[in-house]
Ligand SMILES: Nc1ccn([C@@H]2O[C@H](COP(=O)(O)OP(=O)(O)OP(=O)(O)O)[C@@H](O)[C@H]2O)c(=O)n1
């Protein structure tokens with residue numbers, strides 16, 4: 001019982017939410033687009049805040065919407081809101097800089113994965129707490145994968161048994177994530193990619209179908225159905 005109380009609230013979660021959502025089409029920043037009446041960001045933060053391990057949430061919002069996002073999230077959880085950057089990586093860096101020194105475990109999520117269950121947050125947090133420096137949730141790839149040339153002609157069929165589709169939240173020992181961001185010289189689509197470049201072993205845990213990334217209109221329709 002004491003051990004449980006000691007770990008509760010020891011995790012900081014960064015929620016980059018400053019993207020424009022170009023692939024979703026017109027309608028404003030994606031994190032503020034509505035899903036059954038609530039912005040995607042509200043759905044995402046509600047689920048993160050419901051995970052018992054989470055003691056700190058930092059959201060990176062579009063630079064012109066920081067105050068609005070802070071007022072939107074205030075009734076849901078105690079959230080720090082910072083201005084995001086021009087890329088996801090820059091938004092994560094800005095949010096990481098706002099995490100209080102007391103937190104040694106940091107998870108990086110996406111507002112776009114709005115329906116991620118609290119249980120997945122717990123699974124990732126627990127794997128980092130268990131000693132892994134970097135942890136990512138993954139799903140097997142279900143389609144046959146082809147490599148093609150520039151004109152679209154197939155070069156080869158890739159062995160999918162060794163491939164995984166990667167989700168968030170991705171979990172890190174704080175020092176690993178800080179070093180990864182400091183060392184990054186180019187843009188990465190995820191934070192684990194930066195840790196890999198440092199030679200850090202990245203551990204995988206089973207992901208969740210519910211943690212789908214809402215990227216295109218079809219994904220939004222799927223999320224509506226899931227809710
Ligand atoms: N400059 C950016 C770009 C992205 N993100 C966030 O990173 C997450 C994953 O990015 P993605 O789903 O690709 O969102 P967008 O960049 O908004 O999408 P698009 O590429 O279609 O514009 C999202 O929660 C998004 O808000 C961010 O905080 N800052």
Ligand SMILES: C[C@](O)(CO)[C@H](O)COP(=O)(O)O
Nearest residue numbers: 088110166167168189190213
């Ligand atoms: C971090 C991520 O969600 C893992 O799947 C993904 O890489 C974000 O990529 P995007 O190109 O910014 O959507």
